[in-house]
Structures are given as C-alpha cells and as structure tokens.
Amino acid sequence: MPNLWFTEQALSEWMRSGGSHSEIVISSRVRIARNIQHHPFPLLATKSQAEEVLDVLAPVIDQDQETGYGSFQLFKLDELEELDKKVLVEKHLISPNLANDSRGGAVLLNEDESVSIMINEEDHLRIQCLFPGFQVREAWERATAIDDIFEASIDYAFDDRRGYLTSCPTNVGTGLRASVMMHLPALVMTKQINRILSAVNQVGLTVRGIYGEGSEAAGNIFQISNQITLGQTEAEIIDNLHSVAIQIIEHERNARQRLLTDSALRITDRIMRSYGILSYAAVMDLKEASQRLSDVRLGLDLGILKAPSISVLNELNVKTQPGFLQNIFGDKLSSTECDMYRAKLLRETLGTTH
Amino acid sequence: MVCQECGVRPATLHFTKIVNGEKTEFHICESCAREKGELIPGTSGGFSIHSLLSGLLDLEAAGKGKSDAASTVQDVRCEECGMTYGQFSKLGRFGCSSCYKYFDKGLDPLFKRVHGSTSHVGKIPKRAGTRIQFRRQIDELKEQLQQAIVQEEFERAAEIRDQIRKLEKEIAQE
Numbered sequence: 001m002p003n004l005w006f007t008e009q010a011l012s013e014w015m016r017s018g019g020s021h022s023e024i025v026i027s028s029r030v031r032i033a034r035n036i037q038h039h040p041f042p043l044l045a046t047k048s049q050a051e052e053v054l055d056v057l058a059p060v061i062d063q064d065q066e067t068g069y070g071s072f073q074l075f076k077l078d079e080l081e082e083l084d085k086k087v088l089v090e091k092h093l094i095s096p097n098l099a100n101d102s103r104g105g106a107v108l109l110n111e112d113e114s115v116s117i118m119i120n121e122e123d124h125l126r127i128q129c130l131f132p133g134f135q136v137r138e139a140w141e142r143a144t145a146i147d148d149i150f151e152a153s154i155d156y157a158f159d160d161r162r163g164y165l166t167s168c169p170t171n172v173g174t175g176l177r178a179s180v181m182m183h184l185p186a187l188v189m190t191k192q193i194n195r196i197l198s199a200v201n202q203v204g205l206t207v208r209g210i211y212g213e214g215s216e217a218a219g220n221i222f223q224i225s226n227q228i229t230l231g232q233t234e235a236e237i238i239d240n241l242h243s244v245a246i247q248i249i250e251h252e253r254n255a256r257q258r259l260l261t262d263s264a265l266r267i268t269d270r271i272m273r274s275y276g277i278l279s280y281a282a283v284m285d286l287k288e289a290s291q292r293l294s295d296v297r298l299g300l301d302l303g304i305l306k307a308p309s310i311s312v313l314n315e316l317n318v319k320t321q322p323g324f325l326q327n328i329f330g331d332k333l334s335s336t337e338c339d340m341y342r343a344k345l346l347r348e349t350l351g352t353t354h
Numbered sequence: 355m356v357c358q359e360c361g362v363r364p365a366t367l368h369f370t371k372i373v374n375g376e377k378t379e380f381h382i383c384e385s386c387a388r389e390k391g392e393l394i395p396g397t398s399g400g401f402s403i404h405s406l407l408s409g410l411l412d413l414e415a416a417g418k419g420k421s422d423a424a425s426t427v428q429d430v431r432c433e434e435c436g437m438t439y440g441q442f443s444k445l446g447r448f449g450c451s452s453c454y455k456y457f458d459k460g461l462d463p464l465f466k467r468v469h470g471s472t473s474h475v476g477k478i479p480k481r482a483g484t485r486i487q488f489r490r491q492i493d494e495l496k497e498q499l500q501q502a503i504v505q506e507e508f509e510r511a512a513e514i515r516d517q518i519r520k521l522e523k524e525i526a527q528e
Contacts, residue, residue: 231471
C-alpha cells in the first residue's frame, strides 16, 4: 500500500503561501492536455491498451529524478479506496472523471501537491499546476516546463494545422485550460455579478461556481477559465485571462469599499453573525457553511474580523466537504451526522481563536 | 421554460455559448441531464460539454439538408480506431488522433463554432518542430510576397521569393 500522505492535510502545502491578490484570488491553475501518437484515446482504449500508456508515461517522471518540483509519487486509481479518491477530488488534485470512470487511470503527485499529472483521464496525459493567489503566468510556465520533460521522450499526437490533438474538440490546439478561482462576495451582494459574468462570457472565457450546483456558486467562489484553445497562442490565452481577472479584481475591490462606506453597519452585522454562528452552531449543512465562511473571509479583508487567518479558511473550505469530513470522523456518515460533525469541526477550529 | 430533451419538465440547467457573436443556447432539466449520465454525484452539477457539442454536430448534419447526404457523412469511418462520424457526433469526442484526419471535412465548421478558428498557432513540440516552424515562416513569407506584388515592390518580392526557396530547400533536406 502506498503512503497516502495527501489524506493527512486538507490544505496542500502549495496553498500555504498566499500569492498576490490573495484577498480575492484563492488560486490559479493551468492544465494542458496531451496524447501519445498511435494509441487510441482513453475513451476507446481497452484495459491493456490503457496500461500500456501508463507504462510509457509513468517512468518519464521518475520518482528519484530531479525535476525541480520535488519528488513525485505515482498513485493508481484502482488501488485507492473510494474515500481517498474523494479526498483527491475535493482538493482539486484529480478530476471526478479520473476518480470514477477511468481505465488504467493514475496520478503523479509531487510533494507539495502543486503539480498533479493525470494519466488516462479523458486524454492520455493531463499536466496540472496549481499556484496560490493570482499566479496564472507562473502556473503556465511550470506546466510548459513539465510538458517539455515529457516531450523529450514521448511522441505526442500533433498535427501541423490542428496542433495538439485531444479527445474532446473543445481542447484541441493548445490543449490549454487556465483558470483562476476567485472569491467575489461584494459583487454578488451588490448584484453586479451577473452583468460581469455575462461580459466575461463574451470574451471567450467561461465562469462556473466551484463546489456549487449549477450556476449557483457556493461560498461566492467562482472559477474563471478560457474556453478557446485553438487559434490563439498560449501567451494570448494567458494574457486574456490575466487582464480580465485583473478587471474583475478591481470591480470586486470597489464593490467592497462601497459596501463599507454605504452600509457599514449592515455588512458588519452580517459578518459578525456568520462568525458567531460558525463558532457555536450544532448542525451546519455544506451550503450554509460555505456562505458563512465566505462572510468571514470578507470580514478579514475589510478589517472587521482579526481572526482566523486566510489559510485557516482555505483549509476549512476543503475540510467541510463530505469526503474530508468522513476522512476525519470515519466513513459512512449519514447526511445528518455529516452536518453535525461539520459544525463540530467548525466550532473546534474557530472557537479556539476567541 | 421547458426542457429541450423531454419537453415535459422545466429546464433548470441553462447553457449559453457565444463565439464570434454567434449565440447558441441549450436548456435542459436536471433529470434529463442525470439520465444522460452527465451529472456526477457529489460534485458540482451541470451537464458535460460533450452532450452540448453533440448538439452542435447534429446541427451540422441537419444543416446539410437532404437526409441521404447526411447519412453518408455519418458513415465516414476512422480506419485506425473504427469510430464513425455518427458515433463521434453522438459522443462529442474523438476515438484516436487519426479521427482528425478521417473526419477532416466536418471539422472546420465545428472548430469555427467552438473556437472561432480552425488552425493552431501556439506551442509546437520541439522535436517535430523545426519542419513546422519553417512551414509557418513560409506561410508568413507568402503573405508578404502577395502584399509586395500588390504594392508593386518587385525587388522586395524577389527577395522574399528567394527566402521562401531557401526554406523549402531546407525542409526537403531534412
């Protein structure tokens, strides 16, 4: 049994340093999709064909090899327990698709969990790099460097005209998906969010709520990413996302200031109430927890609250997810038990800061 | 609004996509999305891009008008993995990298719709790269050549022509 260190901490090591604009941007992510020539895509691959791909790709990043990003460890999905897979998904280290549907699926994780390389997901190879705060350029630079390591020994499926060939037509060309995860409570409260999100859609970017259902974003956390992968260079895609994100950061900042000047008492009350409820409630469902944690996060930035730290909040966002709760308090919790343990966890974490 | 799939339940999932000002909308109810196996329990909901794409691809065949014309398009088969265009348009995903070659005819309109563009301008694998980089340079030079001719700058045109010849020779030698 491999060492499952990733189940021990809710917050990956890479998330512990803040990064720029960390009061609004939680994290930045880049993933690139690649496939090997003359192998059917994972969708059609038989188990043995998928294992062949795994045998070709996994040794490229040797566990002892010095990549500059710490040592890597390989986890095969069919050797992991359901709960461990859930934890990997909740920490955004693998996709739900790799966890549930893959044949011969595996992930190469580095020590601080900032690089996760998925094998036999929708494409043979998906290189994902995560950075705290607003560092989408840094994330791209690392991802492309890791891509170069693979490319030195792997013949990629590449076409002069279409670029990197991917299983899904929405990824063809650069195979690049870059995203920033942003906390936008003031834009939601001031009802500007829909206008801004539809504007974002018009410039080839897409927005979705994270941890949420449908278009409703739990905890006011939104993920903004590029939609177009063909006909633009990687630099253009990253720059486009970068400049739109900067504008959204500005809008959110202005909206926060306006909340403070126009309705200081109301906003202070809301934040203090949420902090109080999180610190003392006996039952807490996920939706309420996300919303109240969002209020507390806003309170920190506005100087209304002095504690807890952003890092504790980031940790709670992951720890209050169902998989992680079961990881802490034992599996097969009923949903009522889940809500009870979630409240307990919140009380214990926030209560000590009084 | 009623779900586009079942036509019975109200649509609760809405998708809008705008590429180059062209708008495509899709409205579906949650249970239809679930039925399609697109909702993954315990994770953020929504139905996958693949079913949305297959809508676009069906549109493609429908746009061709006559049903027999559409059915021959559907029957085009990738010789490497055996996937047909019909299957591709249902799944919204290619079976292997050769599908791109066999389905090439249908792809320009699809890529135009999804990406607003049909060809790659980004990163190139280093090892396969020199040939492609030369080819890109040649394409650029050819455009410049045309401009030079239009502007009657024949000396510059001759220079560009020589550069193109030199690059073409280098490709041939490789």
